[in-house]
Amino acid sequence: xxxxxxxxxxxxxxxxxxxxxxxxxxxxxxxxxxxxxxxxxxxxxxxxxxxxxxxxxxxxxxxxxxxxxxxxxxxxxxxxxxxxxxxxxxxxxxxxxxxxxxxxxxxxxxxxxxxxxxxxxxxxxxxxxxxxxxxxxxxxxxxxxxxxxxxxxxxxxxxxxxxxxxxxxxxxxxxxxxxxxxxxxxxxxxxxxxxxxxxxxxxxxxxxxxxxxxxxxxxxxxxxxxxxxxxxxxxxxxxxxxxxxxxxxxxxxxxxxxxxxxxxxxxxxxxxxxxxxxxxxxxxxxxxxxxxxxxxxxxxxxxxxxxxxxxxxxxxxxxxxxxxxxxxxxxxxxxxxxxxxxxxxxxxxxxxxxxxxxxxxxxxxxxxxxxxxxxxxxxxxxxxxxxxxxxxxxxxxxxxxxxxxxxxxxxxxxxxxxxxxxxxxxxxxxxxxxxxxxxxxxxxxxxxxxxxxxxxxxxxxxxxxxxxxxxxxxxxxxxxxxxxxxxxxxxxxxxxxxxxxxxx
Amino acid sequence: xxxxxxxxxxxxxxxxxxxxxxxxxxxxxxxxxxxxxxxxxxxxxxxxxxxxxxxxxxxxxxxxxxxxxxxxxxxxxxxxxxxxxxxxxxxxxxxxxxxxxxxxxxxxxxxxxxxxxxx
Numbered sequence: 062x063x064x065x066x067x068x069x070x071x072x073x074x075x076x077x078x079x080x081x082x083x084x085x086x087x088x089x090x091x092x093x094x095x096x097x098x099x100x101x102x103x104x105x106x107x108x109x110x111x112x113x114x115x116x117x118x119x120x121x122x123x124x125x126x127x128x129x130x131x132x133x134x135x136x137x138x139x140x141x142x143x144x145x146x147x148x149x150x151x152x153x154x155x156x157x158x159x160x161x162x163x164x165x166x167x168x169x170x171x172x173x174x175x176x177x178x179x180x181x182x183x184x185x186x187x188x189x190x191x192x193x194x195x196x197x198x199x200x201x202x203x204x205x206x207x208x209x210x211x212x213x214x215x216x217x218x219x220x221x222x223x224x225x226x227x228x229x230x231x232x233x234x235x236x237x238x239x240x241x242x243x244x245x246x247x248x249x250x251x252x253x254x255x256x257x258x259x260x261x262x263x264x265x266x267x268x269x270x271x272x273x274x275x276x277x278x279x280x281x282x283x284x285x286x287x288x289x290x291x292x293x294x295x296x297x298x299x300x301x302x303x304x305x306x307x308x309x310x311x312x313x314x315x316x317x318x319x320x321x322x323x324x325x326x327x328x329x330x331x332x333x334x335x336x337x338x339x340x341x342x343x344x345x346x347x348x349x350x351x352x353x354x355x356x357x358x359x360x361x362x363x364x365x366x367x368x369x370x371x372x373x374x375x376x377x378x379x380x381x382x383x384x385x386x387x388x389x390x391x392x393x394x395x396x397x398x399x400x401x402x403x404x405x406x407x408x409x410x411x412x413x414x415x416x417x418x419x420x421x422x423x424x425x426x427x428x429x430x431x432x433x434x435x436x437x438x439x440x441x442x443x444x445x446x447x448x449x450x451x452x453x454x455x456x457x458x459x460x461x462x463x464x465x466x467x468x469x470x471x472x473x474x475x476x477x478x479x480x481x482x483x484x485x486x487x488x489x490x491x492x493x494x495x496x497x498x499x500x501x502x503x504x505x506x507x508x509x510x511x512x513x514x515x516x517x518x519x520x521x522x523x524x525x526x527x528x529x530x531x532x533x534x535x536x537x538x539x540x541x542x543x544x545x546x547x548x549x550x551x552x553x554x555x556x557x558x559x560x561x562x563x564x565x
Numbered sequence: 566x567x568x569x570x571x572x573x574x575x576x577x578x579x580x581x582x583x584x585x586x587x588x589x590x591x592x593x594x595x596x597x598x599x600x601x602x603x604x605x606x607x608x609x610x611x612x613x614x615x616x617x618x619x620x621x622x623x624x625x626x627x628x629x630x631x632x633x634x635x636x637x638x639x640x641x642x643x644x645x646x647x648x649x650x651x652x653x654x655x656x657x658x659x660x661x662x663x664x665x666x667x668x669x670x671x672x673x674x675x676x677x678x679x680x681x682x683x684x
Contacts, residue, residue: 207658
């Protein structure tokens with residue numbers, strides 16, 4: 062029994078057990094300290110897991126010592142570890158600024174309850190990525206979703222309520238579809254353990270139920286992951302959520318759904334269903350391309366709310382990730398998975414900057430952004446770094462992911478080279494919307510806007526600024542030294558693409 | 566014929582599922598939407614409960630004095646117990662959001678609330 066044995070379960074248990082504690086601490090400062098400590102602890106667990114995975118392929122943890130496949134098994138491989146890093150990192154960044162940012166958005170007598178919901182969301186998302194059991198994933202999916210609805214609806218903005226209602230309807234339909242799919246697979250294989258399922262499906266002769274299950278699971282998770290055209294819930298939810306919560310949710314919730322989608326489509330169905338690769342490609346590639354183009358265009362035409370513009374950009378970037386995955390090659394999958402990490406960094410930084418600009422609970426409109434470059438130089442500089450990452454300028458983390466996407470597409474021959482075109486067009490569109498925000502921030506004059514909204518006065522408080530600077534620096538750091546996420550992404554792609562009979 | 570009736574539960578599953586989904590999509594009243602969502606989830610409960618039934622099987626309590634006894638599979642029932650809890654939590658949260666929408670907008674009609682959002 063080495064010290065590493067219990068790490069996978071700690072990622073879930075720490076936030077899950079701190080949540081009721083935070084609910085009992087009625088003091089807003091104490092509750093915040095406990096929540097931050099739990100989140101940072103989980104981040105430390107994630108980092109340790111990444112380190113531990115350098116020498117082994119995966120860490121398995123049988124819950125209650127019941128051996129798999131009879132008991133529930135947690136299984137952390139490179140893919141899970143990378144996602145766990147994204148989840149805990151985003152949660153920690155959001156929580157660290159929450160104390161300042163939630164003022165004016167969530168009443169101080171309710172903040173401990175808000176942070177409870179936050180920790181439950183962390184536990185749910187962490188649970189999804191460490192779990193190796195299909196039904197367990199469903200339960201964690203719902204735990205995280207229910208907590209996320211509370212996080213979004215907790216703010217003072219009225220449209221948040223209708224937005225979250227839509228999200229709840231679509232999220233529940235998505236999760237129920239997933240449940241139907243898992244049920245159909247269970248009928249045919251009699252197992253819920255993912256690794257066992259992969260083995261047993263290859264022995265199933267009647268493939269029709271598995272095919273139907275694949276459809277249900279793919280569509281259900283595509284709803285949760287906001288893959289175009291199932292993205293309708295996303296802009297409203299991101300725009301009207303409290304700013305700190307947006308940082309957390311935008312950086313990781315869609316990515317975790319994408320993680321489950323890739324886990325099923327590649328780990329389980331790939332190699333077990335005839336022509337699965339071609340079918341997935343034909344299904345996902347057009348959607349990804351349309352998402353990249355249409356959502357970027359929508360971002361350009363969003364002229365009022367900065368957060369809504371960034372939300373549309375998120376839909377476009379989900380398109381990038383799906384694009385990489387749909388190539389179904391080692392390079393393509395590596396690129397898609399790497400882009401999850403890089404996009405989380407860039408979008409997290411941008412929403413952190415948006416939180417500074419909207420401090421005090423104001424909506425982050427372009428009018429409020431006007432002139433921010435002079436009043437809050439550090440925030441705006443970080444915003445620029447995040448924006449460049451979104452475009453994919455060399456030197457930022459975003460570039461590495463996009464580079465691999467281009468290489469992955471070009472590897473497929475002439476047709477692949479053609480597919481590079483939408484990638485580039487979408488990046489040009491990104492230049493347009495990011496530049497408009499930067500132009501307004503540096504050259505816009507708040508007086509020219511006939512608005513009653515108070516202009517930004519000065520820089521945000523020091524803790525927020527520190528988090529923002531660290532996030533922006535991480536964008537540059539992983540732009541020049543991408544080896545850590547890149548290695549994990551490569552190994553994740555290998556795990557996903559290995560055929561079932563090739564596992565030992 | 567026997568095949569159609571033999572799959573009776575599955576037909577009911579499909580009908581319930583589609584009725585629920587239709588209600589969610591077609592109704593503008595938010596409470597009715599939640600009712601549709603509850604039906605939609607209940608349909609899946611039926612799917613799981615149906616698949617665990619073994620013909621001639623009894624409750625899975627091991628008895629040594631009855632040789633050759635067949636038991637139904639208990640696992641899907643346990644799973645669906647969890648799913649029912651999840652469904653109730655979702656329903657409760659959804660309805661509480663409807664209450665807050667009613668407080669904030671004065672209506673529980675989706676199109677009226679959307680109109681007020683645009684104004």
